[in-house]
Amino acid sequence: MLKIVLTFLYAFSFLFLSAQEVFKNADLSVTRLNERLWVIETTDMTTMYIIEGDDRAMLIDTGTKCEHLDQVVRKITQKPLTVVITHNHRDHAGNIHYFDEVYMHPADSVVPVNIPFDGDYKWMREGDVFDLGGRQIEVYLMPGHTPGSVIFVDRSIQAAFTGDAFGSGQVWLQLKPHVAMTEYFASCVRMEKLMKEQNITKLYVGHYPYLKRPLEINYIIDMKKLAKRLSEGDTAGAKDYPNMGIDIACEKPMIAVNGQAMIVFDSENIN
Ligand SMILES: [Zn+2]
DSSP: HHHHHHHHHTHHHHHOOOOEEEOSSSEEEEEEEEEEEEEEEETTSOOOEEEOOOSSEEEEESSSSOOHHHHHHHOOOOOEEEEESSSSOHHHTTTGGSSSSEEEEEEGGGOOOOOOOOOOEEEOOOOEEEOOOSSSSEEEEOOSTTTOOOOEEEGGTEEEETTTTTOEEEOOOSSSSOHHHHHHHHHHHHHHHHHTTTOOOOOEEETGGTSSSBBBBBHHHHHHHHHHHHHOOOOTTTTOOOOOOOTBBBEEEEEEETTTTTEETTTOOOO
């Protein structure tokens, strides 16, 4: 009897235990967030997610400091793997060379990054669905942070994986090439509608270590209001923001705040 009880407890332990670290090395740690979802957090604050279906698994983003990322993923799942990137920045696409093919939105092929890759870029677009077996992952284009930033919706857990499309507390729109604030405002409007219509309650962001939790719809509502105000030219209260030596940052970045949301923007070229 005791054996049966222990077996039962073990099998359903994911229901009782919240986040649980399952792997760690010098570069990163892997934490199980629920039964078939893991977050990989690197020591330099980049983030990846692994989602598993009945037939396949998906890796969202490929981080920076992650030697042998392919082998790390294999410690978590042995299922055939689909690799996707939320956008084409170095801290999200840094280790694509460990894989044969990677999915990206074609609008991000204009982002000036030099990431060595001998494999195949596969294009994904709004409306595409990755079927992992009993689990569908839907693609939505949300331009702003980059022209081809996408989010992945997983209705089975009422979640979206948003990369940097809405930031991780603050969204960066000061990097080139970014889109007009009016277009980013439109992305925020669509995101709020999507969350309401599909009952999405959790946003797993692109730099999870800063928050250690998913964000909620109130964050998007704060972001939407701020984007609207800036798109209308109202930059009251905005402050200078450091360039941080980033080669693709604009000349005069500024930061504006509304509630939980912050937007870093190109003060000379908002729209
Ligand atoms: Zn980015």
